[in-house]
Amino acid sequence: MTRSPRSRAAGNRRIVLILLSVVVGSLLFLSVQPRLYRAFCDWSGLYDIDRAEQVSASSAIPGRPVTLQFDANSQEGTLLFRPKMTTLAARTGDIVTAVYRVENTLDRTVIGQAIPSYGPQYAGGYVKKLDCFCFKQQTFAAHEVREMPVVFFLDTRLPEEVNTVTLSYTFFEVPGGSAKSSVEGGK
Amino acid sequence: MHATSHTGYAGHHDHDSHAHPTGWKRWVTTTNHKDIGSMYLWFSFVMFLVGGAMSLIIRAELFTPGLQYVSPEFYNQMLTLHALIMVFGAIMPAFVGFANWMIPMMIGASDMAFARMNNWSFWLLPPAAILLTASIFVPGGAAGTGWTLYPPLSIQMGMGMDMAIFAVHILGMSSIMGSINIITTILNMRTPGMTLMKMPLFCWTWLVTAFLLIASMPILAGAVTMLLTDRHFGTSFFAAAGGGDPVLFQHIFWFFGHPEVYIIALPAFGVVSHVIPAFSRKPLFGYVSMVYAIAAIGLISFFVWAHHMYVTGIPLTGQLYFMYATMLIAVPTGVKVFNWVTTMWRGSLTFETPMLFALGFLVLFTIGGLTGLVLAMTAVDIQLQDTYYVVAHFHYVMVAGALFSAYAGLYFWLPKWTGHMYNESIGKLHFWLSMIFFNIAFFPQHFLGLAGMPRRIPDYAQQFADFNVISGIGAFGFGFSQLLVLVVVFQTVRGGARAGSRPWDGAHGLEWTLPSPAPYHTFEDPPPFNQAEAHG
Numbered sequence: 213m214t215r216s217p218r219s220r221a222a223g224n225r226r227i228v229l230i231l232l233s234v235v236v237g238s239l240l241f242l243s244v245q246p247r248l249y250r251a252f253c254d255w256s257g258l259y260d261i262d263r264a265e266q267v268s269a270s271s272a273i274p275g276r277p278v279t280l281q282f283d284a285n286s287q288e289g290t291l292l293f294r295p296k297m298t299t300l301a302a303r304t305g306d307i308v309t310a311v312y313r314v315e316n317t318l319d320r321t322v323i324g325q326a327i328p329s330y331g332p333q334y335a336g337g338y339v340k341k342l343d344c345f346c347f348k349q350q351t352f353a354a355h356e357v358r359e360m361p362v363v364f365f366l367d368t369r370l371p372e373e374v375n376t377v378t379l380s381y382t383f384f385e386v387p388g389g390s391a392k393s394s395v396e397g398g399k
Numbered sequence: 400m401h402a403t404s405h406t407g408y409a410g411h412h413d414h415d416s417h418a419h420p421t422g423w424k425r426w427v428t429t430t431n432h433k434d435i436g437s438m439y440l441w442f443s444f445v446m447f448l449v450g451g452a453m454s455l456i457i458r459a460e461l462f463t464p465g466l467q468y469v470s471p472e473f474y475n476q477m478l479t480l481h482a483l484i485m486v487f488g489a490i491m492p493a494f495v496g497f498a499n500w501m502i503p504m505m506i507g508a509s510d511m512a513f514a515r516m517n518n519w520s521f522w523l524l525p526p527a528a529i530l531l532t533a534s535i536f537v538p539g540g541a542a543g544t545g546w547t548l549y550p551p552l553s554i555q556m557g558m559g560m561d562m563a564i565f566a567v568h569i570l571g572m573s574s575i576m577g578s579i580n581i582i583t584t585i586l587n588m589r590t591p592g593m594t595l596m597k598m599p600l601f602c603w604t605w606l607v608t609a610f611l612l613i614a615s616m617p618i619l620a621g622a623v624t625m626l627l628t629d630r631h632f633g634t635s636f637f638a639a640a641g642g643g644d645p646v647l648f649q650h651i652f653w654f655f656g657h658p659e660v661y662i663i664a665l666p667a668f669g670v671v672s673h674v675i676p677a678f679s680r681k682p683l684f685g686y687v688s689m690v691y692a693i694a695a696i697g698l699i700s701f702f703v704w705a706h707h708m709y710v711t712g713i714p715l716t717g718q719l720y721f722m723y724a725t726m727l728i729a730v731p732t733g734v735k736v737f738n739w740v741t742t743m744w745r746g747s748l749t750f751e752t753p754m755l756f757a758l759g760f761l762v763l764f765t766i767g768g769l770t771g772l773v774l775a776m777t778a779v780d781i782q783l784q785d786t787y788y789v790v791a792h793f794h795y796v797m798v799a800g801a802l803f804s805a806y807a808g809l810y811f812w813l814p815k816w817t818g819h820m821y822n823e824s825i826g827k828l829h830f831w832l833s834m835i836f837f838n839i840a841f842f843p844q845h846f847l848g849l850a851g852m853p854r855r856i857p858d859y860a861q862q863f864a865d866f867n868v869i870s871g872i873g874a875f876g877f878g879f880s881q882l883l884v885l886v887v888v889f890q891t892v893r894g895g896a897r898a899g900s901r902p903w904d905g906a907h908g909l910e911w912t913l914p915s916p917a918p919y920h921t922f923e924d925p926p927p928f929n930q931a932e933a934h935g
Contacts (some may be wrong), residue, residue: 238617
C-alpha cells in the first residue's frame with residue numbers, strides 16, 4: 213500500500229482543491245446573506261427593516277396630552293450643548309420639532325456624535341424619529357455655533373402610565389472619527 | 400494552489416538534504432513541523448501573557464467600585480483586546496502548535512502535507528498580533544466594541560477598528576491555510592494500515608476542527624469586510640441610516656462565532672482523550688462513540704447561533720428552536736464526559752501533572768457546560784444576557800476547558816519534545832495554584848451575574864463590591880501562577896532526568912515509539928502500524 217511521492221502529491225492536490233471549494237462556497241454563502249436575510253424578513257414579516265419611522269394613520273391621530281422634556285449633556289470642556297426649549301406640552305401623535313444648540317468652545321475641530329437616551333427608558337420605543345442630528349457623526353469647526361433639529365412624534369400606543377417623556381442626548385467626541393456627513397447633519 | 404502542492408512535495412527533498420540554516424534564519428525559513436509547532440506554542444504563550452496582563456488591568460479597575468485607574472474607553476479597549484488576543488492569539492495557536500508537533504508523529508507522516516505553507520501560516524500571526532496591540536496607540540485607541548465587533552459602535556469607532564479588521568483578515572488566512580494543511584495531512588499521509596477509525600482521537604478532533612475552520616472563517620472574514628465597506632465605502636449592510644440592519648451582523652457573526660467555540664473546545668477534547676487513558680492505564684472507553692460525538696458536535700454547532708441573540712427580538716418559534724437545538728449539543732458532549740469517566744473506572748490511576756490538569760478540565764468544563772445549558776434556556780437567558788453569569792460560563796469552558804487541556808498536553812508531551820522529564824513538584828504546584836485561584840476568580844462571578852451585574856462596564860453598584868474583591872484576588876493569583884509554566888519549560892528544555900521513548904507507561908501511539916527527544920526528522924518511511932498502538 214506504499215505509494216509513490218508523485219501519487220501522494222496528486223492526492224494532496226485533489227484534497228486542497230476540494231477544501232478551497234469549501235472556502236469559496238462559504239464566501240458565496242455569505243455574499244447572498246444580506247439578500248436572503250431581507251427576503252426572509254419580508255416574507256415572514258419579522259422585521260420591517262426597510263421602513264423608516266413613518267406616520268401611519270393609527271399612530272398619528274392626535275391623542276392624549278403628554279409633557280415632553282429635553283435634556284443635553286456633553287463631556288466637560290468640549291462642547292456647549294443645550295436644548296433651545298426644555299419642556300413642551302404636546303399630544304401623542306403630534307409631529308414635534310425640537311432644536312438643540314451646539315457651541316464648540318475649543319480652538320480646535322471637534323468630531324462627535326450625540327447618543328440619545330430616554331426617560332423612562334421603555335418610552336424610547338414609542339419615540340418615532342423622522343429625522344435627527346443623532347443619526348450621524350458631525351464636525352464642528354473651532355468656535356462654531358450650530359442649531360440642530362430632531363423631528364419626531366410619540367406613538368399613540370404609549371403606555372397609559374407615561375405622562376412625561378424625557379429625551380436626553382449626550383454628545384461624545386469620537387477621537388479619530390470620520391464624520392462623513394457633517395453638512396447634511398448640521399443644517 | 401499548484402505552487403503550494405509543488406512546494407509540499409519539494410519539502411521532502413529539502414529534508415533529505417539535511418542542510419538546514421542555523422540561528423534566526425532557521426526559524427524564519429523552517430518548514431519542519433516540529434520547529435513550526437514550537438514557534439506556535441511560544442507565540443501563543445507570549446500572547447497569553449499579553450492578554451493576561453490586559454485582564455489584570457480589567458480586574459484592577461473592578462477591584463473597587465468607581466473609576467480608579469483607567470478611563471471607560473480604555474477599559475472597553477482592554478476587554479476587547481483581551482478577548483481577541485486570548486481567542487485568536489493564545490488558545491487557537493496553542494492547539495495548532497500541538498497539531499503541528501503531534502499529528503505527523505501520531506499518524507506516521509514525515510511532516511505536514513504542505514511544509515512551506517505551514518511556515519507561511521505561522522509567520523502571518525506576528526503581523527496580526529502587532530496590528531492588534533499597536534492599535535492601542537492610534538488616535539481613538541483600539542477597538543472597544545467587545546470581541547463581537549457589533550455595529551453600530553464598530554461602524555463609528557476610529558482607525559483602531561480598521562486595524563482590528565485587518566488583523567482578523569490575516570488571522571483568518573492563517574487559520575484557513577493551517578486547516579487545509581491539517582486536513583490534507585490527516586486524510587492523505589497516514590501510515591499504511593491506519594484507517595480513519597484507528598486514528599488517534601487527537602487527529603479526529605483536529606480533522607473536524609479544521610473543517611469547522613475552513614467553513615466558518617470565511618464567514619467572519621466576510622462579515623468584517625462588510626463592516627469595513629460600511630465604514631469607508633458608503634455601503635449599508637449594517638448601517639441603519641442607509642437601510643441596513645445591525646442585527647444581520649449579529650446573525651453572521653454568531654454563525655461563525657458558535658462553531659468557533661467548538662474550534663477551541665474540540666482539540667482540547669482530543670488532548671484529554673489521550674491523557675486520561677494513559678494515566679488510567681486502560682484504552683479509551685467508547686472510541687467509536689467519541690468519533691461520532693465529535694462529528695455531531697461539529698455539525699450541530701452550525702445550527703445554534705441565535706442562542707446568543709435571544710434579546711434581539713427574534714420570534715418565539717425561533718427562540719424555541721434555538722433553545723432545543725442548543726440543548727441537543729449537551730447529548731454528544733455528555734457522551735464524551737461519560738466516556739472519559741468510564742475510562743477511569745477501575746483503571747490503575749496515578750496523578751501526575753498531565754492527569755491533574757485533565758481531571759481539572761473534566762470537572763470545571765462540566766460545570767461550564769452546565770451553566771451553558773442554563774443559559775440556553777431562553778427565559779433564563781433574557782435575565783442573564785450580558786451579565787457576569789455569561790462571563791463566568793465562558794471562562795469555565797475557555798480557561799478551565801481549553802487552557803487546562805493545553806497544559807495537560809504540554810506536560811504530557813514535553814518529555815517527548817525535549818527528552819527531559821519536567822519538574823513534577825513545580826508542575827503539581829502550578830496545577831493546584833491554577834485550580835484554586837481559577838475558582839476564586841470565576842466562581843463568584845456566577846453570583847454577580849445572578850444578582851444582575853452587567854459585563855463590559857468599568858463601574859458597578861456598591862452591593863457587588865465584595866464578590867469583585869474575591870474575584871480580583873483570584874485573578875491576580877491565577878495570573879502570576881502561570882509564570883510557573885515558564886520555569887518548568889525552561890528547566891525541562893535545559894536539562895533534567897532523561898525521558899525514555901515512552902515516559903508514561905500507559906501511553907500508546909506511534910509518537911511513543913520514537914526516541915525522546917523526537918529527532919528532527921521522523922518517519923521518513925511510513926512506520927509499521929499494529930493494533931497495540933491504536934486508539935492512543
